[in-house]
Amino acid sequence: MARYDRAITVFSPDGHLFQVEYALEAVRKGTTAVGVTGTDIIVLGVEKKSTAKLQDARTVRKIYKLDDHVCLAFAGLTADARVLVNRARVECQSYRLTLEDKVTIEHITRYIAGVQQKYTQSGGVRPFGISTLIVGFDPTGAPCLYHTDPSGTYSAWKANATGRNSKTVLEFLEKNYTETSGDDTVKLAIRALLEVVEPGSKNVEVAVMTRDGGSLRILDDAEVDAITAVIEADKVAAEAAKKGPSSS
Amino acid sequence: MDCLFGFVGDGFVMMGADTSACQSIIRVKQGIDKILETGGKKLMGAVGDGGDRVQFTEFIEANMQLYSFRNGVPLSTNATAKFIRGELATALRKGPYNANLLVGGLDAGEVSLYYIDYLATLHKMNCAAHGYGALFMYTLFDSEWKPGMSLEEAKVLARKCIAEVKLRLVVAPPEFLVKIVDKDGCRVVSLEE
Numbered sequence: 001m002a003r004y005d006r007a008i009t010v011f012s013p014d015g016h017l018f019q020v021e022y023a024l025e026a027v028r029k030g031t032t033a034v035g036v037t038g039t040d041i042i043v044l045g046v047e048k049k050s051t052a053k054l055q056d057a058r059t060v061r062k063i064y065k066l067d068d069h070v071c072l073a074f075a076g077l078t079a080d081a082r083v084l085v086n087r088a089r090v091e092c093q094s095y096r097l098t099l100e101d102k103v104t105i106e107h108i109t110r111y112i113a114g115v116q117q118k119y120t121q122s123g124g125v126r127p128f129g130i131s132t133l134i135v136g137f138d139p140t141g142a143p144c145l146y147h148t149d150p151s152g153t154y155s156a157w158k159a160n161a162t163g164r165n166s167k168t169v170l171e172f173l174e175k176n177y178t179e180t181s182g183d184d185t186v187k188l189a190i191r192a193l194l195e196v197v198e199p200g201s202k203n204v205e206v207a208v209m210t211r212d213g214g215s216l217r218i219l220d221d222a223e224v225d226a227i228t229a230v231i232e233a234d235k236v237a238a239e240a241a242k243k244g245p246s247s248s
Numbered sequence: 249m250d251c252l253f254g255f256v257g258d259g260f261v262m263m264g265a266d267t268s269a270c271q272s273i274i275r276v277k278q279g280i281d282k283i284l285e286t287g288g289k290k291l292m293g294a295v296g297d298g299g300d301r302v303q304f305t306e307f308i309e310a311n312m313q314l315y316s317f318r319n320g321v322p323l324s325t326n327a328t329a330k331f332i333r334g335e336l337a338t339a340l341r342k343g344p345y346n347a348n349l350l351v352g353g354l355d356a357g358e359v360s361l362y363y364i365d366y367l368a369t370l371h372k373m374n375c376a377a378h379g380y381g382a383l384f385m386y387t388l389f390d391s392e393w394k395p396g397m398s399l400e401e402a403k404v405l406a407r408k409c410i411a412e413v414k415l416r417l418v419v420a421p422p423e424f425l426v427k428i429v430d431k432d433g434c435r436v437v438s439l440e441e
Contacts, residue, residue, distance in 0.1 A: 065317060066317070067317065086318065089314055089317045089318060090314060093310040093311070093313050093314045093317075094310070096310060096313070097306055097307060100306075
């Protein structure tokens with residue numbers, strides 16, 4: 001007889017939770033997502049997985065709105081993300097109903113991380129195979145970026161990346177991150193993503209949130225291509241400058 | 249003592265409600281807005297016992313917002329009315345809500361108004377009203393309402409309805425708030441001439 005109360009996530013003799021670590025492997029296989037905060041803007045960039053010819057690309061979403069003022073991007077199993085996003089959306093409305101106030105970014109992150117943790121300590125379930133980047137502005141108007149992972153850990157970041165090649169992206173951000181604002185932040189986020197993704201609007205999706213700009217805005221293809229072109233031009237100019245003085 | 253009324257016009261729905269919150273024979277507060285402007289182009293007016301009125305409409309609003317986030321589009325007026333009725337019906341034989349509502353809205357240019365009462369009755373109507381004032385308003389609707397009224401004509405009708413209630417009802421509310429919803433969204437209208 002099948003018994004569903006046996007835990008799947010149990011400790012190994014040397015203190016590892018293998019299911020959680022395998023979930024992190026699943027995240028590492030997912031397409032890259034990067035989040036960058038500026039003084040008055042937050043940018044989320046995701047690698048667009050190549051869609052099949054007959055597939056409607058608009059229905060393959062990696063950036064979700066949880067409430068008017070909170071957004072989530074993820075890396076990992078899409079179906080797991082859908083379920084977690086749904087739970088988070090219900091929590092956002094439930095909070096509004098009970099407390100007549102919108103959730104803080106920290107609250108909803110703590111909630112999502114709590115759900116992820118619960119699934120590492122329950123019977124008959126496996127952890128969610130996703131890491132999330134949760135963004136929004138807190139009540140004081142400061143931009144927030146939080147990262148959660150399958151173990152249920154969460155922490156705040158100035159900029160972070162998750163998914164495949166996230167190490168490379170994070171190294172780039174560590175080297176190049178400065179406090180920027182407006183378009184400069186968008187450029188920084190796209191530059192970081194282009195370290196590991198082919199340039200072009202069909203490979204990259206970018207969404208921005210500004211403090212007084214209302215809710216999430218997804219940049220259209222023309223805008224992304226324009227910024228990518230500027231980045232490429234800057235790169236070419238930088239190469240030329242390096243070689244410049246020596247050639248005559 | 250609560251009074252809520254609504255009717256459809258040419259590309260808009262007009263809804264009016266009194267602004268008093270009462271406890272038996274005492275007027276506790278004036279200036280209450282009983283008409284919620286909800287997701288998309290919709291007005292949801294509710295009258296009834298204070299707690300139920302607010303709790304129920306806020307619960308409905310939260311569910312409408314959730315629907316918008318899940319599906320990317322706001323709930324239609326018809327679906328909203330059906331959902332409200334469903335919730336009232338389920339609660340009716342457990343812990344009923346004492347709330348009477350009118351839901352009016354615009355969906356792709358079409359206007360509609362729905363009458364919902366505390367027993368979970370649902371009717372799509374051109375003109376509807378709740379409360380003791382409804383007794384007088386329905387006769388005025390019968391003689392004065394016509395399809396495709398302009399905003400000015402609607403204001404005239406609303407003024408007549410409120411005047412009749414104030415004239416004939418012993419417990420007539422002193423103040424009313426009137427709103428409309430049209431293609432530009434929801435807003436308060438002044439009935440001043």
